Amino acid sequence: MALAIAAAVALTGCGGNSGKPSLAVSAASSLTEAFTSYGTGFAGADVRLSFAGSDQLAAQIRQGARPDVFASADTALPDDLHRHGLVSKPVVFARNRLVLAVPADEAEVRSVHDLARPGVTVAVGSPSVPVGIYTRQVLSGLSEPRRSAILANVRSNETDVAGIVGKLTQGAVDAGFVYTTDVDAANGTLKAIDLPARLQPSVAYAAAVVEGAEHPTQAHGFVDGLLSSEGWRALHDAGFEPPPS
């Protein structure tokens, strides 16, 4: 065991060979494209990215995991961690839009209302991950019979947006609720159907430095840099919108 621990310590200790510190960033699955681009160009450190559902990453931090930065697809999770003294004050750095995504060759589903038809299959996020919470907000704006009919057509509660996109691109379901940036990142295999404005939830992304981070200076640089022109370019290229001012 001592050997395994020693090996694990040795592995975390030497993240890069460039002499720069290695910065561990836990980010929402929907940030994959934007953060990969931003992280590669980040000068202050070797950025090591780990993507998953925001709720899973927050749970890891609650259980004692100490990445340097946590970036979430909502503001509720980082705010909650901040209240418990686990992360610094969160910074809202981008907005996104929830859309209904369908495979590019799909013609059956043209609107949210079509999801209520019998036989239509739908993938959504699980009720704890932000994309699943936003999806349930959208559904709560519909009439009760329609909402129940759509929920009855749900075939999978996925743990993150990557799972929903995978089910869609593989043709396993007819439609799914994801972010507009996920459709952009799918290289034309998916198309987005905009939600009516009255159903569109407010989707804001927030990042924070984890208390006890190994490299707090670089971590703050990373978070603040999201609001700089470099950070904004990466986010904008991936289809994100600027944070509410």
Add this chain to the structure above:
Amino acid sequence: MKPSPWFTALIAGALAAALTFLTLPIVAIFVDTGPGRLLSSLSDPVAVDALRLSLETTLLATTIIVVVGTPAAYLLATRSFPGQSVVVTLVELPLVLPPAVAGIGLLAALGPHGIVGGVVADAGVRLVLQTAGVVVALTFVAAPFYLRQAQAAFAAVDRSSLEASRTLGAGEARTVWRVAIPAARGGLAAGLALAWGRALGEFGATLMFAGSLRGVTQTVPLAIYDRFATDFPAALALSAVLVALSAALLLSVKFVGGMPRASR
């Protein structure tokens, strides 16, 4: 040769280290859970649905594996044919595949866009995001564990007892049923336990191929992952249930397989 004391100390130390490392997480699950939480997690309807589904799907997968795998393993162990080692390697390959690769592979083969997905759909069979898909994923990842053990167990059966049975006029099928399977019982049971345990713990391939829906495709490992984000104690309690179930399975099969044979 006299055992050297320093060597004995070295191997004893290695065993102690392995034992501590391998049991610590399991001990932690039970220490953190406590019997009260364990029982209350059993009354949670989501957990109950997941447990029922896990038992049903693993039971089905294991049955398929044993029914098809036993004769296949017998052939591999007792006949030789050209390309045999290639066949053995191919059926053992899923053993070393990462679950994500298994999930992708199943989608690429049997999914709606898969190479035989059209044939499957035309036959009226729906697998992806269905309970049947869970069984397919479990069978795929768990089968090699049984095949491998069963093949080794048949290979270890004394050939002369098989030949004696045939000389006495029993057909080959009868010989397999009455002589080879009873003689290989210990190894077959161990393979069954390993395959069942692997199926109970399956996560990645199931999530990718079958998705996660309560009562339909959400097996216990998927329910645990789902809860990890919202309710860590409940995730721990359900983990404890799964550990207890797997351990009970392993012990009972070892017990059955280890019993003295009725006749020799």
